Amino acid sequence: MFDVRSLVFTVVTxxxxxxxxxxxxxxxxxxxxLMLLLLAxxxxxxxxxLVALAVxxxxxxxxxxxxxGPVVGALGIAVLYLWRYSLAGAFGWFxxxxxxxxxxxxxxxxxxxxxxxxVPIAVVLRFVxxxxxxxxxxxxxxxxxxxxxxxxxxxxxxxxxxEYLVIPMLAGAVRAGDELTASAxxxxxxxxxxxxxxxQLHFGVADVALMLVTVAxxxxxxxVGLR
Amino acid sequence: MSEAVRLSGVTxxxxxxxxxxxxxxxxxxxxxxxMLVTGRSGxxxxxxxxxxxxxxxxxxxxxxSGKVEVHGLTPADEELHQMGRVVSTVSQNPRTxxxxxxxxxxxxxxxxxxxxxxxxxxxxxxxVTERLSMxxxxxxxxxxxxxxxxxxxxxxxxxxxxxxxYVLDEPTSNLDDSGVEAVRRLLGHLREAGSTVxxxxxxLAFLRRLVDRVVVLxxxxxxxxxxxxxxxxxxxxxxxxxxxxxxxxEAGSASPAGAxxxxxxxxxxxxxxxxxxxxxxxxxxxxxLDRLHVPRGRxxxxxxxxxxxxxxxxxVLSGLAQPQRGTIRLDGxxxxxxxxxxxxxxVMQDVNRQLxxxxxxxxxxxxAGRRQTxxxxxxxxxxxxxxxxxxxxxxxxxxxxAVAAAVAAEADLVFFDEPTSGLDHDGxxxxxxxxxRLADDGRVVVxxxxxxxxxxxxxxxxxxxxx
Numbered sequence: 001m002f003d004v005r006s007l008v009f010t011v012v013t014x015x016x017x018x019x020x021x022x023x024x025x026x027x028x029x030x031x032x033x034l035m036l037l038l039l040a041x042x043x044x045x046x047x048x049x050l051v052a053l054a055v056x057x058x059x060x061x062x063x064x065x066x067x068x069g070p071v072v073g074a075l076g077i078a079v080l081y082l083w084r085y086s087l088a089g090a091f092g093w094f095x096x097x098x099x100x101x102x103x104x105x106x107x108x109x110x111x112x113x114x115x116x117x118x119v120p121i122a123v124v125l126r127f128v129x130x131x132x133x134x135x136x137x138x139x140x141x142x143x144x145x146x147x148x149x150x151x152x153x154x155x156x157x158x159x160x161x162x163e164y165l166v167i168p169m170l171a172g173a174v175r176a177g178d179e180l181t182a183s184a185x186x187x188x189x190x191x192x193x194x195x196x197x198x199x200q201l202h203f204g205v206a207d208v209a210l211m212l213v214t215v216a217x218x219x220x221x222x223x224v225g226l227r
Numbered sequence: 228m229s230e231a232v233r234l235s236g237v238t239x240x241x242x243x244x245x246x247x248x249x250x251x252x253x254x255x256x257x258x259x260x261x262m263l264v265t266g267r268s269g270x271x272x273x274x275x276x277x278x279x280x281x282x283x284x285x286x287x288x289x290x291x292s293g294k295v296e297v298h299g300l301t302p303a304d305e306e307l308h309q310m311g312r313v314v315s316t317v318s319q320n321p322r323t324x325x326x327x328x329x330x331x332x333x334x335x336x337x338x339x340x341x342x343x344x345x346x347x348x349x350x351x352x353x354x355v356t357e358r359l360s361m362x363x364x365x366x367x368x369x370x371x372x373x374x375x376x377x378x379x380x381x382x383x384x385x386x387x388x389x390x391x392x393y394v395l396d397e398p399t400s401n402l403d404d405s406g407v408e409a410v411r412r413l414l415g416h417l418r419e420a421g422s423t424v425x426x427x428x429x430x431l432a433f434l435r436r437l438v439d440r441v442v443v444l445x446x447x448x449x450x451x452x453x454x455x456x457x458x459x460x461x462x463x464x465x466x467x468x469x470x471x472x473x474x475x476x477e478a479g480s481a482s483p484a485g486a487x488x489x490x491x492x493x494x495x496x497x498x499x500x501x502x503x504x505x506x507x508x509x510x511x512x513x514x515x516l517d518r519l520h521v522p523r524g525r526x527x528x529x530x531x532x533x534x535x536x537x538x539x540x541x542x543v544l545s546g547l548a549q550p551q552r553g554t555i556r557l558d559g560x561x562x563x564x565x566x567x568x569x570x571x572x573x574v575m576q577d578v579n580r581q582l583x584x585x586x587x588x589x590x591x592x593x594x595a596g597r598r599q600t601x602x603x604x605x606x607x608x609x610x611x612x613x614x615x616x617x618x619x620x621x622x623x624x625x626x627x628x629a630v631a632a633a634v635a636a637e638a639d640l641v642f643f644d645e646p647t648s649g650l651d652h653d654g655x656x657x658x659x660x661x662x663x664r665l666a667d668d669g670r671v672v673v674x675x676x677x678x679x680x681x682x683x684x685x686x687x688x689x690x691x692x693x694x
Contacts, residue, residue: 100327100328100329101326101327101328102326102327102328102329102332105339109339126326129370130322130323133322134580137575137577137580138580138581140542140547140573140575141573141575141580141581141583142583143547143568144545144547144568144571144572144573144581145581145583145593145594145632145636146569146594146596147583147593147594164583167583168579168580168581168582168583171579171618172577172579172580175579176322176323178286179318179320179323179324180323180324180326181286182282182286182316182318183316183318183323183324183325183326184326185282185285185286185307185308185311186280186281186282186307186308186310186311186314186315186316187308187311187326187336187337187340187384187388188307188308188311188312188337188340188341189308189326189336189340190308190340191306191308191340191341193341193342194342195339195340195342196338196339196342196343196344196345196348197335197339197345198331198332198335198338198339198345198348198349199332
């Protein structure tokens with residue numbers, strides 16, 4: 001679909017804008033861009049979740065604005081912050097799950113990005129699916145022990161659930177990480193000297209369009225071209 | 228003949244450990260030789276491999292005395308990436324040794340990191356996949372490859388690196404028969420091409436005629452260093468003494484001697500009718516079971532190739548997954564998914580995922596429902612360990628602890644998912660005995676495995692899934 005470079009540019013720029021305290025409703029434009037990206041990648045379920053999140057949080061913020069008093073006002077601000085962080089997180093999640101480590105390293109290699117920046121990010125990208133698999137297996141084990149009855153039990157015992165899930169997951173991630181590290185280091189990953197790549201990246205019209213949209217959103221955010 | 232590896236008087240002790248992992252090892256591997264290193268779990272095989280590729284001491288800190296030479300280099304003094312140009316390593320777990328999501332990219336990975344010209348890397352990949360006749364595995368998403376295919380890609384990736392020495396660390400421990408066969412074929416190619424190979428394995432039979440020399444380690448020492456012909460002629464008694472798996476496919480036939488006919492199978496147990504399960508609408512069913520009877524008080528072994536739906540079957544029969552069609556009865560009574568889940572326990576392939584408590588004792592009482600903990604640890608050889616942390620136990624002890632949790636929860640159905648991958652002979656026998664004990668208690672016991680030796684050891688009933 002899109003080239004890694006245009007995706008990284010868009011996500012990093014929009015995330016910064018959403019989290020920055022700009023005086024405009026930049027979040028709505030960013031939301032529109034993310035929805036278009038999800039559409040382009042045919043991620044229907046994620047699109048639905050995003051719309052639901054937007055309706056609930058923005059709706060709550062709007063309702064709170066109707067009320068008055070310091071408590072309601074503070075709550076309204078808190079909800080808006082929650083919304084902005086959730087949106088930034090959704091962008092990050094999109095990037096992490098869509099970009100494969102190979103293409104990411106290829107793009108970074110082409111752009112001569114130093115290894116100390118590129119390697120840790122590539123490792124994170126590589127690690128996401130491993131952690132997900134691990135998590136699914138642990139959830140199975142919890143259900144088997146009756147530690148997880150359903151969505152309600154998570155709400156009733158959030159701390160217990162987190163404890164049972166997180167500890168074996170960390171242990172599993174460390175184990176898998178050890179093996180992955182051994183395999184990557186033996187094959188020279190992160191070694192000094194210039195890296196090459198056999199991956200051919202395609203920077204096409206769609207990428208140019210995406211980057212133009214991003215630049216336009218950023219320009220609006222800073223008030224360029226408006227009086 | 229020149230020497231590829233030479234160890235003289237090598238002793239290794241890991242940081243924080245009082246025991247030596249290897250003691251006073253003298254070993255020479257000549258160029259062009261294929262050497263098998265075997266022995267019980269924990270005998271020091273992996274340490275030996277680590278010494279050669281440099282992971283010991285670079286990644287696993289250890290104190291090394293004596294002299295280690297690999298093609299004239301001392302691995303401890305070189306950087307890991309420099310050793311990686313000389314030694315290519317294939318490890319046992321295909322899931323964690325891949326960095327790339329695509330098979331071709333994986334084969335190019337080492338060359339890219341070394342900064343080779345892209346065209347040179349492409350030519351090497353083409354030449355190697357041609358020579359190993361595996362061009363059809365090019366450009367495939369790694370997630371869609373079977374375990375055996377992943378290991379083939381890993382070996383091809385090693386060959387693209389054109390190393391002086393191959394180190395294969397238990398390459399088949401997670402593979403089914405066809406996967407083992409594929410590894411055997413590639414190993415044959417490497418041998419014909421005159422490559423130098425150092426391989427560790429628990430499974431030995433498939434390596435007959437593929438190795439030149441065999442080294443058996445026992446508690447960190449060399450117990451035996453002989454030509455392959457001599458090793459594969461060992462009698463069964465000596466083999467068991469050394470804690471080794473069987474040496475030929477024939478010994479102890481693949482079909483279980485103890486299998487009983489349906490008439491003898493006794494009443495009760497799990498009965499399945501018209502079952503089918505699919506992950507999502509639109510996908511073909513991952514599992515179809517028209518009729519299946521898993522008797523009570525017997526050990527039922529489920530075999531079949533990777534991807535035949537064995538693990539799915541365990542998930543459905545244990546109530547972890549809801550089938551779209553079909554009924555499951557226990558002793559004639561139909562059970563829904565919840566009821567099934569409440570009375571089953573799965574001992575997972577990676578038991579670390581199912582240990583939640585910070586003590587062994589706590590592990591028995593963690594979870595919902597009534598617990599029967601009296602005498603459970605003693606019965607499983609875990610007596611006196613109640614206060615220990617589960618992660619401080621050995622692999623075999625952790626497996627027994629997972630079984631102990633099943634016994635404490637009075638699970639009526641006990642499933643084992645590939646319990647013996649990477650286990651030595653003693654470990655395999657221990658699992659067989661565990662399964663037998665659980666069956667003798669009158670439980671329904673199901674073992675999913677591609678370990679023919681385990682099946683021969685403990686199966687009363689064999690069910691084949693898939694082709």
